[in-house]
Amino acid sequence: MPPRFVLASRSPRRRQILELAGWAFDVQESQADETIPPGMPPDAAVQLLARRKVGAVAPSAPGAFVLGADTIVVCNGRLLGKPRTETEAFDMLRLLSGRTHDVWTGVAIAAPHGKTVSFAEKTAVTFWELSDEEITSYIATGEPMDKAGAYGIQGRAALFVRRIEGDYLTVVGLPLSRTARELRRLGWPPYGMET
Numbered sequence: 001m002p003p004r005f006v007l008a009s010r011s012p013r014r015r016q017i018l019e020l021a022g023w024a025f026d027v028q029e030s031q032a033d034e035t036i037p038p039g040m041p042p043d044a045a046v047q048l049l050a051r052r053k054v055g056a057v058a059p060s061a062p063g064a065f066v067l068g069a070d071t072i073v074v075c076n077g078r079l080l081g082k083p084r085t086e087t088e089a090f091d092m093l094r095l096l097s098g099r100t101h102d103v104w105t106g107v108a109i110a111a112p113h114g115k116t117v118s119f120a121e122k123t124a125v126t127f128w129e130l131s132d133e134e135i136t137s138y139i140a141t142g143e144p145m146d147k148a149g150a151y152g153i154q155g156r157a158a159l160f161v162r163r164i165e166g167d168y169l170t171v172v173g174l175p176l177s178r179t180a181r182e183l184r185r186l187g188w189p190p191y192g193m194e195t
């Protein structure tokens with residue numbers, strides 16, 4: 001039997017991105033601690049969290065490829081995760097206004113033979129200046145609350161973006177082309193299951 005592929009995530013975006021590759025996969029929510037050790041650089045932090053997400057699911061998916069990912073926004077040396085309140089979302093968007101920030105996504109993949117690899121990708125995003133009214137009406141859409149940096153580039157916040165440098169899908173939560181290349185080295189998709 002060919003190995004299964006399990007996406008360890010509750011994020012609908014990651015599922016949709018992975019669907020672009022055309023592989024059959026299952027989704028399993030992972031409950032992992034998302035606290036980052038103070039002072040850890042962002043590329044290491046997103047890989048650590050992605051590995052934790054994989055580690056929470058892998059024991060219940062023996063013999064499968066298990067993939068987990070984590071996204072954070074870094075602006076002016078501050079690491080921004082998901083906002084806990086609308087006030088926090090406002091402060092994050094105010095910080096991002098008129099500036100260039102980095103979006104880091106870490107990916108971890110556990111292969112059936114027991115090895116786990118991880119990597120991180122970065123995309124730089126530049127926002128136009130945002131007025132307080134723009135920020136307030138964006139927060140009222142509800143879009144910011146489950147997203148790192150309090151915005152979703154794939155939604156209304158597309159209107160905030162002046163330029164990006166890097167893979168767009170790194171911002172949405174999964175750098176698909178790099179992921180596919182890493183997976184190929186680990187033997188996915190198996191012979192005969194290529195799309």
Ligand SMILES: Cc1cn([C@H]2C[C@H](O)[C@@H](COP(=O)(O)OP(=O)(O)OP(=O)(O)O)O2)c(=O)[nH]c1=O
Pocket residue numbers: 008009010011013014029030034053069070071072073082103146147148149151152153154171172173
């Ligand atoms: C910056 C940005 C982030 N995001 C999302 C991607 C991630 O889902 C989320 C960051 O939170 P994560 O903790 O990376 O992921 P999650 O909690 O949504 O899902 P899981 O841990 O179960 O895989 O922010 C966007 O959808 N669009 C964007 O433009």
